[in-house]
Amino acid sequence: MEIYQKSCEVLRYNKLTDTVHDVWVNAPDIAEKALPGQFVNIMVPGFFLRRPISICEVEKTNIRLVFEERGEGTRVLGGIKPGDNLDVLGPLGNSGFSVDRYSSAILVGGGIGTPPLKFAQQNLEKSAAVLGFRSKANVIMAEEFRNATVCTDDGSFGFHGNTLRPLERLLLERVFDVIMACGPKPMLRAVVALADKYNIPSEISLEERMACGAGACLGCACKTVADSIVSYPRVCKDGPVFDGKAAVLC
Amino acid sequence: MLSTTFLGVKLKNPVIAASGTYGYGREYESLFPLETLGGISVKGTTLMPRSGNKPPRIAETASGMLNSVGLQNPGVDAFIANELPYLKTKDIAVIANISGNSPEEFAELARKLDIDGVDILELNISCPNIREGGKSFGADPVTAAAVTRAVKAASKKPVMVKLTPNVTSISEIAKAVEAAGADALSLINTLTAMRIDIRTKRPILANNTGGLSGPAIFPVAVRMVYEASGAVKIPVCGMGGIATAEDAVEMMMAGAACVQVGAAIFRDAYAPKKIIDGLEKYCLDNGNISEIVGAVKLNERDNEW
Ligand SMILES: Cc1cc2nc3c(=O)[nH]c(=O)nc-3n(C[C@H](O)[C@H](O)[C@H](O)COP(=O)(O)OP(=O)(O)OC[C@H]3O[C@@H](n4cnc5c(N)ncnc54)[C@H](O)[C@@H]3O)c2cc1C
Ligand SMILES: Cc1cc2nc3c(=O)[nH]c(=O)nc-3n(C[C@H](O)[C@H](O)[C@H](O)COP(=O)(O)O)c2cc1C
């Protein structure tokens, strides 16, 4: 796996909500190699560890990153402006969404899990998206997806409720090959259960606290069980996307 | 100018990747060749495969991090079959870092690793001594010496004993392992530490505690390398928080013949290469690298001033 660590210029910056930032950075090497589901690890001034952020999409020599302020590091990262430089390590992850294996997919995004699904959709022939957010104020990127059903927990925008009912409706149509999902663990658990019920494969993107992001430190292990063989793969290098059936979401 | 001999092994420079922070040397090959480094200490290896601790295993702190990986590794046989052949193709010193539950287990590991491709054995004696209620081997001069003796009897390889900083007197342990036959010391391993999430009142690490590394521990490491190297005649490999060439020079002045770089790599994957380049520049201005080893001159401590 070829990875790069480069200081990359921020080209464009946009705020999607009060706490969600949208940046384009010039990263030619990473852009050339990036695949849907992969991520980068970003150095944040004043913090020891880098912050992992998914690649939302790629355009020529540039990559797009969409991230939410969750704590101190992402808050500092949110202060960047065009012209600033970000030190970026990537593209990371050997296993992304299998856009080459499947031609059609249902994409399920929960909140800030939505961005990497755009990259996946751009590489799929046929797809539908179900995107869930807490409230209208938290909705991001809805208009950027094709065939999207947007849900809000409080009903202030789109479908009232979480992503599961719209997902089940799509599953009943039985025209898609796979579910690809990214979002909070409870959502992933429910998505995998539905995939099971309708006997369709699922691919889920996992998160874990990371140090190196490149497979060297074993800081980010998760647990999988496939054919009753238990393994402890690294989310950063062996993932971050795993077979929903195999991943143990503890 | 940077090349040196350590335990009879030629190092093209005195910069070694620290155990557990560079995997088996494959991960960063696309950034710069593994052979740029003087050596690599591989991920801690145990007799049987280990699945490690539950996540989260990583917590951040000012200028550093805590880890509780729990020695996840595929076991020594898998290391020999799958990783060593790759390392053997590289012109680099290979240090096998081993951990056991008893002196016998350490000896068994040493016997298995008494093979071509392994240049130096590094004993991670920070791991718990199961028989003695989980206290680490390295926390007691008697058990630290017992492990050293067992390995020396089992292997012809040079043996470097890696000391834990979680002790009151590092020189006492250093002397004990020297007397037991150690060929070198390496230090420091991580400092036991804890972070608590104040919202949940729970430790961030699932294991509750973990080992602190990174620049936060550098001054502690410098002091301990100074004390340990002063207490023994065998050479010392210094580590703990080294992030720049200046740090490496400082560590060598404290008494380290060579250095290891660990957590700094997670922040800047080029850190080891930058340290090597910086040391080269330092030598151009100041002469051969070996001349700075232990070159610190202590201040006079007068009671009157
Ligand atoms: C593969 C991957 C892809 C990701 N993609 C995105 C994305 O596209 N957009 C986005 O907004 N967020 C994404 N995240 C989550 C993002 O990395 C965290 O929100 C961020 O690290 C929080 O940092 P902080 O300093 O603000 O929070 P703090 O809680 O202050 O961080 C403390 C430490 O914990 C780590 N940490 C905290 N939360 C997480 C988390 N959920 N996952 C991993 N590490 C965490 C931090 O990196 C840091 O080391 C992704 C995470 C992973 C693992
Ligand atoms: C993620 C991680 C894993 C480690 N694993 C090992 C190990 O397997 N064996 C060992 O002897 N030391 C291990 N260490 C300790 C380092 O080799 C080193 O002694 C310590 O981190 C201090 O150096 P640093 O501050 O440069 O990282 C590990 C450290 C880290 C951060």
Ligand code: FES
């Ligand atoms: S974060 Fe280091 S191995 Fe995954």
